[in-house]
Amino acid sequence: xxxxxxxxxxxxxxxxxxxxxxxxxxxxxxxxxxxxxxxxxxxxxxxxxxxxxxxxxxxxxxxxxxxxxxxxxxxxxxxxxxxxxxxxxxxxxxxxxxxxxxxxxxxxxxxxxxx
Amino acid sequence: xxxxxxxxxxxxxxxxxxxxxxxxxxxxxxxxxxxxxxxxxxxxxxxxxxxxxxxxxxxxxxxxxxxxxxxxxxxxxxxxxxxxxxxxxxxxxxxxxxxxxxxxxxxxxxxxxxx
Numbered sequence: 001x002x003x004x005x006x007x008x009x010x011x012x013x014x015x016x017x018x019x020x021x022x023x024x025x026x027x028x029x030x031x032x033x034x035x036x037x038x039x040x041x042x043x044x045x046x047x048x049x050x051x052x053x054x055x056x057x058x059x060x061x062x063x064x065x066x067x068x069x070x071x072x073x074x075x076x077x078x079x080x081x082x083x084x085x086x087x088x089x090x091x092x093x094x095x096x097x098x099x100x101x102x103x104x105x106x107x108x109x110x111x112x113x114x115x
Numbered sequence: 116x117x118x119x120x121x122x123x124x125x126x127x128x129x130x131x132x133x134x135x136x137x138x139x140x141x142x143x144x145x146x147x148x149x150x151x152x153x154x155x156x157x158x159x160x161x162x163x164x165x166x167x168x169x170x171x172x173x174x175x176x177x178x179x180x181x182x183x184x185x186x187x188x189x190x191x192x193x194x195x196x197x198x199x200x201x202x203x204x205x206x207x208x209x210x211x212x213x214x215x216x217x218x219x220x221x222x223x224x225x226x227x228x229x230x
Contacts, residue, residue: 045221
């Protein structure tokens with residue numbers, strides 16, 4: 001079965017610094033999709049960034065970028081120039097068309113941006 | 116999020132009472148999902164639906180039932196609520212199974228407290 005592991009339950013960083021959130025996953029599939037979701041205190045789930053496994057180029061969305069290491073099954077999220085509004089719970093997630101009808105989520109990392 | 120609404124947003128209920136949570140979508144998406152979010156567990160799938168009257172169990176389905184009589188509505192029922200079902204419940208939608216590779220769209224969640 002596919003699993004997603006986020007090893008950092010909680011992190012804190014000063015505003016304007018760069019922070020990296022870790023995610024590893026386990027799968028025997030070759031074609032799959034990875035996601036990072038942000039959940040601010042409002043509770044809304046927001047898709048931050050998405051990576052297709054067959055694409056070698058790392059996805060980037062403004063200040064958010066990923067480091068996708070397929071062989072190592074690692075999918076970390078880097079937030080540059082962190083802002084107070086980045087304070088949130090972040091979930092790493094996995095989806096494989098060949099396996100399941102559902103997206104599998106990690107347990108989350110709570111990120112605090114300190115002023 | 117526009118196109119998907121959950122009701123109620125908050126609910127407090129007593130142990131042993133039945134509770135129904137509603138998810139309504141206006142996107143005409145085929146797939147609908149119910150997840151629960153608990154600290155230290157991330158999001159776990161309860162049930163999902165791949166069409167009207169077509170549903171299947173997720174990893175934490177015990178104590179829950181679902182129904183989907185119309186494309187737009189997916190109901191989650193706790194037949195006899197227990198304190199262990201205190202949680203935040205999220206509904207999510209996907210256009211199709213293929214569509215999940217773009218990620219889900221989530222509702223705003225329902226915070227359920229069983230006392």
